[in-house]
Amino acid sequence: MVRAPCCEKMGLKKGPWTPEEDRILVSYIHNYGHANWRALPKQAGLLRCGKSCRLRWINYLRPDIKRGNFTKEEEDTIITLHESLGNRWSAIAAQLPGRTDNEIKNVWHTHLKKRLLKQNHTPQIIKHSMITSPQYEQEQVSINADSESSNITLSTHNNIYSCEQYSSLLTDTTTVATSSTETIKCGSLDYAMNFPLMDESCGSSDAENSSSMMTAEFFDGLQDHFGFNYSNVMDPSHMNEASYVDDGMDFWRSLLIDVGGIQGFL
């Protein structure tokens, strides 16, 4: 199939529409309709391709377009429909009179997706159990991570350290230790991972909730970022999910000891 030459090669205009172009398009469609989008711009005297004209009409100039912000009801409808239809924006738009697929797609990407993420990540203070370090046996360390605010505190039996105190170490790190997937940024790379939710009892972790996404790249990133070598703690290349769960505490222990130890926190 031979593709039609693009607009620029045809000497046609691209980019934002001017009020005058809008006026011409609306006036033409009002008088003659839009039976053939390809022929329309030439007949109307517009230096645009048919595709551009169609998009402008469908998404902006159509008289039945609803203007203004989406209502709470509309947003809820989009979320519900998206659950069942996925990214089928036109199908979703069909259920929302006056709203276009493009507009719904934009709202989804700019507002609703974030809102859903926030809802799914309800504030969760994870007070997990005392981590006893073999190296610092006298110190018992616990992490408190708020998955919503990304606030992290680190406490020993003597002190509680706020995330600000070691935020310089974790400059690129979003958050740690939740039962849901978080993104940890190590250097320029993003690593999605799922930490086990650690319960209140000492040292155990929630194997049911843990679907390990920890990869060798993740550990490489950590090593690059923090300058540590975790290979002596565990070998990610041989780590299956079960062993990850088992090794979860070791991971945290080593991370905190290394980070905290170097900073003199412990």
Place this chain on the structure above:
DNA sequence: AATATACGCAACCGCAAGGCC
């Protein structure tokens, strides 16, 4: 006040489906 960064939205691009010849 100037500059950098983030955000929102309109518009574009490429592909696929379906109709027509």
Place this chain on the structure above:
DNA sequence: AGGCCTTGCGGTTGCGTATAT
């Protein structure tokens, strides 16, 4: 049956504006 054309869709881009530094 197969090629061409048009339309529709979803992903992506880029510009203008708002906010932060």
